[in-house]
Amino acid sequence: MDITQGELADIIGVTRQAVNSIELGKYVPSTLLALKMAQYFGKTVEELFILEEGD
Amino acid sequence: MRNTKFLLPSKFKNAGWWIFGITLVLIILHFAFQSQCDFSVNTIRSFLGMERLGPKETQLTTIFSSSFGPNDDLLLTFIGILLIVAGIFIGFSRNKEDDEFIEQLRYESLILSLYINSGIVLLCLIFVWGFSFLWVMTINIFSTLYVFIFCFYLRLYLNKRSLRHEKQD
Numbered sequence: 001m002d003i004t005q006g007e008l009a010d011i012i013g014v015t016r017q018a019v020n021s022i023e024l025g026k027y028v029p030s031t032l033l034a035l036k037m038a039q040y041f042g043k044t045v046e047e048l049f050i051l052e053e054g055d
Numbered sequence: 056m057r058n059t060k061f062l063l064p065s066k067f068k069n070a071g072w073w074i075f076g077i078t079l080v081l082i083i084l085h086f087a088f089q090s091q092c093d094f095s096v097n098t099i100r101s102f103l104g105m106e107r108l109g110p111k112e113t114q115l116t117t118i119f120s121s122s123f124g125p126n127d128d129l130l131l132t133f134i135g136i137l138l139i140v141a142g143i144f145i146g147f148s149r150n151k152e153d154d155e156f157i158e159q160l161r162y163e164s165l166i167l168s169l170y171i172n173s174g175i176v177l178l179c180l181i182f183v184w185g186f187s188f189l190w191v192m193t194i195n196i197f198s199t200l201y202v203f204i205f206c207f208y209l210r211l212y213l214n215k216r217s218l219r220h221e222k223q224d
Contacts, residue, residue: 015156018155018157020217029155030155
């Protein structure tokens, strides 16, 4: 899916900084935001986010 | 997605900056014309014509007498009140664009500012002695709030700058 960070931020109702930080792995989103992202991309939360070693 | 119930609406932020600006002007005026202007309790009382009523005749006079000494500078008290109100408005009102990420930044900045402020107070406890320590305590009334504001805005700025860099790449 071809979408910019700004467009995604507008759609799910957060700032572009939030989307950027999530993408860079600097910020772990809340359950609600993860669900919104999953809903937009038509995937499950587990497909978008994975537990890393040490989490 | 906003979990924080305790933040003020975003319009308070502009009001906060205005109050802060006015307070800075008052501070500069106070130190520039300190010798020429007298805002002591006695002067204010005589300006309001309260000395004619006698200390026991009005409730306001009683409050004045019990709260302040006769030579206490009311302008400094007023400046202190304005600084705290401005700091609360600037630091604890929502940004125009506010979300859980910004809330996280705010929360982390608050913790960081407490660490920094406590560190400074610790150093002052060790190195500052005598009457000068009164100044440390006075500044400490406002410092946590303003160190928090500095940390929060610095982190916001750095985040926005990294976005701009990304756009150019």
